Amino acid sequence: MASHTPTEKENNEKLIKVSVKFAGRSIPVEIGAVSTIKDLKSILQTLTNVLPRGQKLIFKGKVVSDESTMAASGITDGSKIMLMASQGLHQGDGPVKKEGVALPSMRRLADVTRDKKGKTEGSVTKSHLERWKATGVIGLSECGLTTIPEEVWTCGTYARVLDLSHNSLHDVPAAISRISSVQKLHLSGNDLLDKSMSWEGITSLKSLVVLSLNLNNLSELPSSLGSLTCLKQLHVANNKLTCLPTEIGLLTELQVLKAQNNRLSIIPPTIGGCVSLVEVDLSCNLLAELPETLGSLKDLKFEGWESFDERRRLKHQKQLEFRVTGSAEFDEGADKNWIVRGPFQEFCVATG
Known part of the structure; x- marks a missing residue:
């Protein structure tokens, strides 16, 4: 062979x-x-x-x-x-030291125990629960959890921030809807699958402002995502997403979209409805082109957009002249990298 x-x-x-x-x-x-x-x-x-x-x-x-x-x-x-x-260039709760030791953004659950089967579970004390309710911050990142402690749901409307990042969660249950006032939900780094997610529970959180799902194994986002009309930041980098739901255009308050390092081959034109966008990162995907509707977003500035648009027009003109119907090969090489500048950050939209 x-x-x-x-x-x-x-x-x-x-x-x-x-x-x-x-x-x-x-x-x-x-x-x-x-x-x-x-x-x-x-x-x-x-x-x-x-x-x-x-x-x-x-x-x-x-x-x-x-x-x-x-x-x-x-x-x-x-x-x-x-x-x-380098010191002083950390975006979190204080600078990172030169040795690269990051300061935790939230307090972690102190006691983690294992049952006879080796299953990791959090041991929640009364003081933990009282602190969560008093501060509104439930900090459970990097605790080796496989399930979310039931005590989390008892916080109800007290909860404002739930950080479960970098654990080994098996699922996110429908019970998450009980913390109905939560504004920031961090689920990054859990290897969560589509079937592990109760999207109905998550999209019922109408006060959600930040949703972080980086570094999981998600292949799709639900259409119900469009119901999170208060959402300002959506982080879905390092997953296996092949597309974004058309309902993303309903997120008129969305300011930051980080979807780099996925398998996106197309961005829905409805993204033009995200009129508040100032930061978008779509690098390291399989994109051949971007929808023209992105160019209408007044708070996004595109370096190279005009030249790309001109090349796109010339491509279609050549198709008419030579009666060429296929354009995939041209699109793949049309623009490998665009730099997109927002008011706060410079970032790259790439196709590689």
Whole structure:
């Protein structure tokens, strides 16, 4: 049997898994094989709260250049990389020290026990419950939880923030609807599957302002997401999403959309309804083009949009002149990288 030589398109779409060591833990990241170190830093910003300019990535004892691709740097599937953070460039609750030790954004549940079957469960004391109700902050990140403690639901309308990031949760039950006043929900880093999510419960949280689902195994978002009309930030990076629901256009308050490092091949034109958008990151996906409706968002500034639009017009003109019906090949190479500037941040929309 003849060996198969990967095409340029296949190489562009290939994803590799790397492990980034930071603050005493290893962060798994899935990224395009031809992506740059700058793209990797953008992904790590959402996972570590360290700004890209404050990140120093070290591979095999050497600092890797931002402009270098993963391949050119020798980084392949299974590679291990060290992240060091410069002081004062942390976006969370205080700066990261030069050694790269991050300060926790919330207090964690102190007591974690294991039952006879090895199942990890949180031991919630009366003092924990009282503190949660007094502050409105339920901090349960990095506790090794496989299930959400029942005591969380007893907080009811007291809860304003629920942080369950970086655990090993098996599911998010419908009972989540009981904390009806929660404004920030952090579920990143749990390897959650579509079937693990009670979307009905989550989308019933009408006060939700921030929803973070980074670093899971989600392949789709529900149409009911459009009912979260107060949502201002949606973080779904590092999943397996192939599309965004058309109902995303109903999120008129949405300001930040981070969906990098997925498998998105198309963005619905309805995204033009997100009139408050100021930050969008769609890098490291399989996009060939963006909908024209993005250009109508007044708070987003596109560098290169006009030149891309001109190329798009010329493409269609050539199709008419030469009666060409297929355009996929042109689109794939039309614009590999666009820089999109919002009022607060510079970021990249890429197709690799």
